[in-house]
Amino acid sequence: MLKKIAFQFKQWFPATEEVSAHCDGPCGVYDPSAARITAEAVLSMTKKLVDLETPSASDKAASIAYHNTFARYVAIKEEQAQKTKEDLLILWTDYFKPVHLEKYPDLHDTFLKAAKLCSSCKVEVSVQHATELLEAVHKIHQMFWETKNRDITWYKANP
Amino acid sequence: MLKKIAFQFKQWFPATEEVSAHCDGPCGVYDPSAARITAEAVLSMTKKLVDLETPSASDKAASIAYHNTFARYVAIKEEQAQKTKEDLLILWTDYFKPVHLEKYPDLHDTFLKAAKLCSSCKVEVSVQHATELLEAVHKIHQMFWETKNRDITWYKANP
Amino acid sequence: MLKKIAFQFKQWFPATEEVSAHCDGPCGVYDPSAARITAEAVLSMTKKLVDLETPSASDKAASIAYHNTFARYVAIKEEQAQKTKEDLLILWTDYFKPVHLEKYPDLHDTFLKAAKLCSSCKVEVSVQHATELLEAVHKIHQMFWETKNRDITWYKANP
Amino acid sequence: MLKKIAFQFKQWFPATEEVSAHCDGPCGVYDPSAARITAEAVLSMTKKLVDLETPSASDKAASIAYHNTFARYVAIKEEQAQKTKEDLLILWTDYFKPVHLEKYPDLHDTFLKAAKLCSSCKVEVSVQHATELLEAVHKIHQMFWETKNRDITWYKANP
Amino acid sequence: MLKKIAFQFKQWFPATEEVSAHCDGPCGVYDPSAARITAEAVLSMTKKLVDLETPSASDKAASIAYHNTFARYVAIKEEQAQKTKEDLLILWTDYFKPVHLEKYPDLHDTFLKAAKLCSSCKVEVSVQHATELLEAVHKIHQMFWETKNRDITWYKANP
Amino acid sequence: MLKKIAFQFKQWFPATEEVSAHCDGPCGVYDPSAARITAEAVLSMTKKLVDLETPSASDKAASIAYHNTFARYVAIKEEQAQKTKEDLLILWTDYFKPVHLEKYPDLHDTFLKAAKLCSSCKVEVSVQHATELLEAVHKIHQMFWETKNRDITWYKANP
Numbered sequence: 014m015l016k017k018i019a020f021q022f023k024q025w026f027p028a029t030e031e032v033s034a035h036c037d038g039p040c041g042v043y044d045p046s047a048a049r050i051t052a053e054a055v056l057s058m059t060k061k062l063v064d065l066e067t068p069s070a071s072d073k074a075a076s077i078a079y080h081n082t083f084a085r086y087v088a089i090k091e092e093q094a095q096k097t098k099e100d101l102l103i104l105w106t107d108y109f110k111p112v113h114l115e116k117y118p119d120l121h122d123t124f125l126k127a128a129k130l131c132s133s134c135k136v137e138v139s140v141q142h143a144t145e146l147l148e149a150v151h152k153i154h155q156m157f158w159e160t161k162n163r164d165i166t167w168y169k170a171n172p
Numbered sequence: 173m174l175k176k177i178a179f180q181f182k183q184w185f186p187a188t189e190e191v192s193a194h195c196d197g198p199c200g201v202y203d204p205s206a207a208r209i210t211a212e213a214v215l216s217m218t219k220k221l222v223d224l225e226t227p228s229a230s231d232k233a234a235s236i237a238y239h240n241t242f243a244r245y246v247a248i249k250e251e252q253a254q255k256t257k258e259d260l261l262i263l264w265t266d267y268f269k270p271v272h273l274e275k276y277p278d279l280h281d282t283f284l285k286a287a288k289l290c291s292s293c294k295v296e297v298s299v300q301h302a303t304e305l306l307e308a309v310h311k312i313h314q315m316f317w318e319t320k321n322r323d324i325t326w327y328k329a330n331p
Numbered sequence: 332m333l334k335k336i337a338f339q340f341k342q343w344f345p346a347t348e349e350v351s352a353h354c355d356g357p358c359g360v361y362d363p364s365a366a367r368i369t370a371e372a373v374l375s376m377t378k379k380l381v382d383l384e385t386p387s388a389s390d391k392a393a394s395i396a397y398h399n400t401f402a403r404y405v406a407i408k409e410e411q412a413q414k415t416k417e418d419l420l421i422l423w424t425d426y427f428k429p430v431h432l433e434k435y436p437d438l439h440d441t442f443l444k445a446a447k448l449c450s451s452c453k454v455e456v457s458v459q460h461a462t463e464l465l466e467a468v469h470k471i472h473q474m475f476w477e478t479k480n481r482d483i484t485w486y487k488a489n490p
Numbered sequence: 491m492l493k494k495i496a497f498q499f500k501q502w503f504p505a506t507e508e509v510s511a512h513c514d515g516p517c518g519v520y521d522p523s524a525a526r527i528t529a530e531a532v533l534s535m536t537k538k539l540v541d542l543e544t545p546s547a548s549d550k551a552a553s554i555a556y557h558n559t560f561a562r563y564v565a566i567k568e569e570q571a572q573k574t575k576e577d578l579l580i581l582w583t584d585y586f587k588p589v590h591l592e593k594y595p596d597l598h599d600t601f602l603k604a605a606k607l608c609s610s611c612k613v614e615v616s617v618q619h620a621t622e623l624l625e626a627v628h629k630i631h632q633m634f635w636e637t638k639n640r641d642i643t644w645y646k647a648n649p
Numbered sequence: 650m651l652k653k654i655a656f657q658f659k660q661w662f663p664a665t666e667e668v669s670a671h672c673d674g675p676c677g678v679y680d681p682s683a684a685r686i687t688a689e690a691v692l693s694m695t696k697k698l699v700d701l702e703t704p705s706a707s708d709k710a711a712s713i714a715y716h717n718t719f720a721r722y723v724a725i726k727e728e729q730a731q732k733t734k735e736d737l738l739i740l741w742t743d744y745f746k747p748v749h750l751e752k753y754p755d756l757h758d759t760f761l762k763a764a765k766l767c768s769s770c771k772v773e774v775s776v777q778h779a780t781e782l783l784e785a786v787h788k789i790h791q792m793f794w795e796t797k798n799r800d801i802t803w804y805k806a807n808p
Numbered sequence: 809m810l811k812k813i814a815f816q817f818k819q820w821f822p823a824t825e826e827v828s829a830h831c832d833g834p835c836g837v838y839d840p841s842a843a844r845i846t847a848e849a850v851l852s853m854t855k856k857l858v859d860l861e862t863p864s865a866s867d868k869a870a871s872i873a874y875h876n877t878f879a880r881y882v883a884i885k886e887e888q889a890q891k892t893k894e895d896l897l898i899l900w901t902d903y904f905k906p907v908h909l910e911k912y913p914d915l916h917d918t919f920l921k922a923a924k925l926c927s928s929c930k931v932e933v934s935v936q937h938a939t940e941l942l943e944a945v946h947k948i949h950q951m952f953w954e955t956k957n958r959d960i961t962w963y964k965a966n967p
Contacts, residue, residue, distance in 0.1 A: 042849045044965035046841045054837045062395060070388075070706075077698060080398075080716075081774045084723040087402040102261055106287040121280050128265040138399045165963060170839035201372045203488035205364045213360045221872060229547075229865075236539060239557075239875075240615045243564040246879040297876045324486060329362035380713060388706075398716075405720040420579055424605040439598050446583040456717045519690045521806035523682045531678045547865075554857060557875075558933045561882040645801060647680035738897055742923040757916050764901040 043108045045154040048100040051093040052150045053171050055134050056143040058090040063140060091135050097146065098131035104157065117156055127153065202267045204313040207259040210252040211309045212330050214293050215302040217249040222299060250294050256305065257290035263316065276315055286312065361426045363472040366418040369411040370468045371489050373452050374461040376408040381458060409453050415464065416449035422475065435474055445471065520585045522631040525577040528570040529627045530648050532611050533620040535567040540617060568612050574623065575608035581634065594633055604630065679744045681790040684736040687729040688786045689807050691770050692779040694726040699776060727771050733782065734767035740793065753792055763789065838903045840949040843895040846888040847945045848966050850929050851938040853885040858935060886930050892941065893926035899952065912951055922948065 065083060068075035105124040114120050127149035133142040151167055158165045224242060227234035264283040273279050286308035292301040310326055317324045383401060386393035423442040432438050445467035451460045469485055476483045542560060545552035582601040591597050604626040610619045628644055635642045701719060704711035741760040750756050763785035769778045787803055794801045860878060863870035900919040909915050922944035928937045946962055953960045 041966045042845060042852050044841070044845050046839070046965075047845055050837060050839050050842055057837050062399070067391065067394070073703065076703070077701075077774050080719055081698070081723050082772075083398055084402050084720050085727060085771065087399050088406065088724065088727070091403060091406070098265075102265075106257075106261075106284065107291060125265065132266060135403065136400075138395050166961060168960060170841075171836045200489045201368060201375050203364070203368050205362070205488075206368055209360060209362050209365055216360050221876070226868065226871070232544065235544070236615050239560055240539070240564050241613075242875055243561050243879050244568060244612065246876050247565065247568070247883065250880060250883070294880065295877075297872050325484060327483060329364075330359045380717070385709065385712070401716055402720050405717050406724065409721060409724070416583075420583075424575075424579075424602065425609060443583065450584060453721065454718075456713050518807045519686060519693050521682070521686050523680070523806075524686055527678060527680050527683055534678050550862065553862070554933050557878055558857070558882050559931075561879050562886060562930065565883065565886070642804060643802060647682075648677045734901075738901075742893075742897075742920065743927060761901065768902060 045157050048097050048150050051097040052147045054093040055090055056147055058086045059140055059143040062086050062138045094131045094134045098128055101127050204316050207256050207309050210256040211306045213252040215306055217245045218297055218299055218302040221245050221297045253290045253293045257287055260286050363475050366415050366468050369415040370465045372411040374465055376404050377458055377461040380404050380456045412449045412452045416446055419445050522634050525574050525627050528574040529624045531570040532567055533624055535563050536615055536617055536620040539563050539615045571608045571611045575605055578604050681793050684733050684786050687733040688783045690729040692783055694722050695774055695776055695779040698722050698774045730767045730770045734764055737763050840952050843892050843945050846892040847942045849888040851942055853881050854933055854935055854938040857881050857933045889926045889929045893923055896922050
């Protein structure tokens with residue numbers, strides 16, 4: 014099936030070499046670090062939401078502060094999860110080529126799972142899913158740099 | 173392989189029914205018409221760019237008008253192709269489920285091809301690729317409504 | 332009064348035919364479906380907000396999940412109501428011409444009411460106003476296609 | 491006809507006082523200065539585009555610089571005209587009330603003309619239309635502050 | 650130290666006059682009114698958040714309305730504080746030149762403090778900090794117009 | 809002077825430790841890699857713009873392709889330079905504290921110069937300034953990780 018996909022792509026885009034040379038993003042500058050930074054922010058916001066202390070109902074000022082912080086953390090989590098999704102989808106649809114699909118048969122599943130984890134991290138306040146999202150980005154980091162034959166160390170900004 | 177994917181998904185997201193009930197977009201309102209409208213705009217802008225008459229080099233006012241129009245049409249084409257891509261990717265990553273992958277084995281390829289056509293329509297000024305993009309959206313329209321057992325007529329706003 | 336407006340427009344924009352031929356959006360591709368999809372999302376989110384079950388105050392995890400979902404639904408409702416407003420205003424200011432105003436004397440009111448309903452749907456969580464917004468879009472759908480002498484069936488993505 | 495509109499509004503939004511008290515923007519802070527600043531930028535960019543000196547065809551570096559500057563100025567003009575349009579439409583649909591329509595019978599036309607001038611300023615590189623747009627904002631400035639019984643001096647940031 | 654900075658700038662950007670003539674924003678149209686309008690909105694939203702009446706826990710409709718309004722006000726406060734920050738930073742990095750730094754030795758601190766107040770107004774629901782932000786914008790208004798030798802009256806849209 | 813600034817900050821924000829613990833971005837996740845990736849894209853786009861071959865005036869299709877590509881590269885350069893500026897300004901206004909200013913007396917100048925280089929890279933098509941921007945980000949990378957006592961290797965995605 015994978016050979017068939019590679020074959021079809023050559024039919025669809027006969028001048029594929031030329032097309033990939035003029036990619037629709039900032040050509041040649043792909044780096045999963047962007048997705049790693051935003052996925053770290055998703056995990057950070059998720060942990061902070063879980064750790065927020067519920068104010069006593071009678072303390073109005075504390076209640077206002079709590080709901081202000083809660084709403085902002087949810088919005089930041091949403092935005093960062095969305096950016097993670099967009100950055101991963103750019104790698105998926107623009108960087109990776111049929112030749113990579115032959116080498117990594119689980120390429121589609123890896124990205125689809127990561128994209129769905131981005132959605133889960135918006136829908137839920139789940140430290141588990143946010144941790145899994147960061148692990149999914151780690152896996153993509155390794156696949157990505159392997160295709161470039163480069164040895165780039167994985168690190169976290171917020172270890 | 174497809175069964176394996178469906179199996180894996182159930183492992184990844186055991187509470188999958190519950191998750192899909194709280195989807196990360198405006199739940200339950202999916203419609204490929206959004207992608208059709210923007211793909212039509214891509215085709216319209218592409219045709220207009222091809223048809224723009226080059227001004228004579230000595231007519232400064234005509235030259236300014238030409239370059240203003242050209243720059244605006246390219247920017248609108250870019251924006252509309254990007255929106256088409258985003259709308260298609262939402263259908264791909266959020267609406268379609270493993271069960272659909274079993275029914276439409278070329279689901280991934282259809283969407284990946286459509287996404288790559290969005291990129292081509294940005295990179296190039298190609299009436300052929302813009303027409304193919306609209307056809308790809310038509311194909312997705314048919315798959316989509318088939319999964320819902322609904323008979324929605326395909327039409328173009330700008331026939 | 333309407334004749335006066337039409338007359339004034341011809342004074343303001345003497346080359347009006349030419350101007351309308353180079354409209355400032357993706358020329359020629361207008362379709363109220365875009366506003367219908369986002370108005371459906373507003374109604375869907377509004378219903379879901381009304382139906383959300385309040386968690387017991389002592390269940391902290393349920394409370395976090397509730398507030399996360401509530402904040403996200405409000406944000407999606409806001410965004411979709413805003414997009415509806417923008418799409419309707421594009422039809423109003425760009426598509427419709429003085430000649431239409433002569434045929435539909437309540438054109439301005441129809442659009443102003445629809446725009447104000449978009450605002451109400453942000454300000455409130457009102458199933459009634461969200462339903463009225465969708466009906467206003469339906470009315471605009473009928474006026475719009477009538478001006479084009481085309482018979483496009485009204486449907487809902489989420490019936 | 492205007493009385494009819496005012497009457498209809500009271501039917502549509504019986505709790506209209508309450509609704510206007512919870513406006514969908516940052517309540518109570520309306521100021522046409524925002525539209526004035528962006529309209530000034532539209533005029534400034536338009537003048538600069540007209541004044542740009544065409545490079546000699548044989549000077550490649552000058553040609554690159556020229557096209558870079560031209561593309562940026564068009565994009566800034568587009569963005570500023572769009573912001574002007576949005577700010578004016580917020581005043582139109584959110585601030586002004588039926589009672590104002592009774593006092594200013596040409597309210598709708600003033601705003602519709604200003605909105606159409608925003609579009610013209612995108613479509614064209616016209617110093618005349620950009621100047622008329624700024625004059626339209628001036629007229630709205632005067633109507634607006636008159637409704638508030640305040641005497642706010644009109645000035646230009648870039649006289 | 651300030652002379653050193655001015656000297657370094659001339660080394661970094663020898664053609665500095667030329668560069669400042671082609672500024673990266675809409676050249677020549679700077680006006681702190683934009684930041685004043687958004688800072689007023691921050692203050693307005695902050696006051697409204699403090700004044701919102703907590704609904705009784707047993708009144709579900711009132712509770713939904715309260716949380717909808719609260720979430721929207723926080724989002725508007727966030728957006729307006731962010732816009733204030735952006736507008737101030739444009740003045741700081743684009744408008745002000747080394748020559749101004751010589752005249753206003755506390756230029757950097759004034760802007761850095763104002764930028765940090767924007768952040769505080771997001772993080773907190775503090776009428777005090779929102780009031781201080783508006784005062785900081787007032788101070789910048791006075792410095793700005795002084796550099797232009799113009800006498801522009803400070804006013805508030807929402808006094 | 810620096811001690812005075814640090815002293816003033818303590819006056820302005822007495823509860824400064826508390827404020828910095830609730831920073832207005834995704835707390836704790838700062839990484840200059842984001843600015844490095846976008847600065848690399850600015851350099852890449854700048855080089856590609858310089859290298860684009862001017863089509864012969866008589867070849868209309870080549871001319872359309874050239875202007876489409878040119879306009880897109882300028883837009884991508886603009887967007888990436890803007891993102892670089894925003895990411896650097898977040899580090900400047902949110903991450904760095906008075907205590908850092910004491911250690912790095914040229915902190916303000918380093919960031920102001922980098923911000924001005926972002927503007928230059930928009931205004932011009934200059935390989936030299938784009939290279940200097942990347943070097944400025946490199947310098948900030950080193951200062952940043954030094955403040956965290958971490959040894960993070962600098963690399964380029966597109967060496």
